[in-house]
Amino acid sequence: MGLAAAARAVLLLLAVAGVLLRPAAAEIKQESFKDDSRPSILFEKFGFGLNGMVSISVTGAKASSTLARPDPAQIGFFLLSDESLFEAIYDQPAPTDLNPNPESSPTCVLSSPYVSLLFTFADLNDKGYYNKTFPITHPDEYSLFFANCAPETSVTMEVRTDMYNTNPDGTKDYLSVGMASVPGIYAFFVVCYVVFLAGWLYVTLYRNRLSAHRIHHLMSGLLVARMLYCISAAEDQHYIRTAGTPHGWDVMFYLFQLVKGVILFAVIALIGTGWSFLKPFLQDKEKKVLMVVIPLQVAANIAAAVVGETGPFLQGWVTWNQIFLFVDVACCCAVLFPVVWSMRSLRESSKTDGKAARTLAKLTLFRQFYVVVIGYLYFTRIIVYALKTITNYKYRWVSVAAEEVATMAFYMFMFYMFRPAERNQYFALDEDDEEAAEMALREEEFEL
Template sequence: MATAAARVLLLLLAFAGVLLCPAAAEIKQESFKDDSRASILFEKFGFSRRGFVAITISGARTSSKLATQDQSQFGFFLLSDEALFEAIYEQPPPTDLNPNPDPNPGCVLSSPYVKPLFSFADLDSNGNYNKTFPVTHPDEYSLFFANCAPETTVTMEVRTDMYNINPDGSKDYLSVGQAPVPAIYAFFTVCYLVFLAIWLYVTLYRNRLSAHRIHHLMTGLLVARMLYCISAAEDQHYIRTAGTPHGWDVMFYLFQLVKGVILFAVIALIGTGWSFLKPFLQDKEKKVLMVVIPLQVAANIAAAVVGETGPFLQGWVTWNQIFLFVDVACCCAVLFPVVWSMRSLRESSKTDGKAARTLAKLTLFRQFYVVVIGYLYFTRIIVYALKTITNYKYRWVSVAAEEVATVAFYLFMFYMFRPAERNQYFALDDDEEEAAELALQEEEFEL
């Protein structure tokens, strides 16, 4: 009989799926050997009125220390988010008509709030099973395997196909809320292509004499972001039509790594003022880069493991925690150079005799600092919240919001630090110089 601890485990796993598992159900195939978990979350998927779940089991067998085993205690079921709490905590009480409602009330397979698909009692003599189940009620469901037998392990190979049927009869392996995602990435690919063309015109044609090394690195960032959007669009397109990314997942994770490393490097280098304010980096600034770049590599490795396997992997939640922790660490580390530059400018304003120019630089870095924090906060918290609270039909909104925020951040950063002979922050007249001195004095007084 399953214990209360097993139900709590199922609750935690279901919550992890709600918060961390993407609702995209490409064809998955996984092997389990002597797995003793009480519940395994396979996928989350948003179904239309013509949805299907195809499950193929081969070589399934159980091993227990107990003398007898009830094969009906092992099985697959669907669970909607709405029925999550009821399935975990509620069981129908005994009644006069049914004084003995269930000999195994602790097993989630007996809950009236789940949609059972089949149990191991339906397997053939070789432990094989293959069937497609229709889903007629549109909603977002999680596919679970439940093991309600104590001290029992399961060995099996599982292939899952979750899809909707289009009006033309073709299969759509993307969740209802993910269907517009390929078009979204294709649109932003065009946006970055236009952005790159304009930036190359500004840096290589109009202001090539004023361009610094940081501007060439920013060019590389635009190229990496554009290639990332191309690979993401192709990856999602092939998953939608065929259930597999046809190798585009490799390109997707490669460019995800490259654009992440370059982005954090650009933010850190701009924060130090490297190239356009000073030609060198201090030791502490080099250490930041030496920390941020390996962290980004680690974060993208964790993201690849999470994306290419699924919640059925043992330790999947741990990999998600590693990814979130490392990503937050990168976001914090990359802000230190900006803070150091602001502190250095504030101190130099007292001695260098160029109050206006120093104030302009200080204003620039303050604005950059605020915008970086806003961008990181939005893409890490607001977008995450959109994924969890938005109706499953509109999960694409979080993807669109993240891409819009990224384009806006790039526009700000590239415009503020564009190459120019007379930058508005560093070319000031005498009146502005006097006004800046008064502003610095007032600032020192407030501090």
């Protein structure tokens, strides 16, 4: 395989990773590279409007090779739109009678007609410095790449990239076109969670305070954590939009993302075990679920922070994405076990406790909760992710709105079903319904 084919293969993997994996926030990025021999590096992906700009500053750039002196014209930066991605990758020279094997004389991706070449190392001054702002003539979503087509060559440099759209008043908007409304979306849900929290506190602390259990206070903490997460996300995106940097709000964002994730999975696991509703204690296996879920959530959020604060140019970026996806899926699977265990325990107890009606009510509630949890996890992990990849770059905010709406709907369902009440739905059926409940349980056993 020729050098160009190898470079294009890596380019394809990076481009696919940029689509399938979580992209970093588009803002001002600055990174140093030392003796980096990668044939291609994806820096950023950004949706440009009519007045889009790309500013690149390179300092201390130099290329060294174990072979001959590298050609500086084969090392440089370029932009590539998604629609031109595969054309650029498979832009191979056609075989001829004089050259039946085109791989023997590969072409560099920098010379492809499908890419927008910005500059090469031939444009650097004697000190390896270059700084220029490039206007975007055709609005679209572009990926900024660095390509190194020189054989056996490593590059050392410091790079600062600014990708932004220019507002009518001349100010810069560092958020991609499709993400410009995201700060407003998070601000709207801050108000929603404030109202939600006020109503929940009224129910738990005033109206039904005698029926409230410890789980209900933990659920209050979940609403507070989610509200603080939305506040930090709104501020983070607002400052990135106006200044290109989050001004420290990224730290708060990742902190509250961790807290709300840990509390959410803990609440789901505790509700699934029936803690404070069916029994005042947790069994050993249920404690082990919490001991597994909480460290996994910490690991997932560390991976998410590394991915969000760096970018595809980090050498281990794909690995960190894989870690995040793995532990997130592991958490989603782990929290379902307590619900399944409780459903199995209820089926077994229905044969001996003589309270079929109450058992059927509890079992029905657990089933509903189980189905909704699966639906919520499936939607936020797969459907929302699909929306990010298939929607036009101008409408990327739809995936953020969809995730927040789904989360709000899930919280409302969970909080309503397990709200404090003198007669909650675990004990909704009366003793008069015993015969009908026994019949339903027998039919269920027969079907199983």
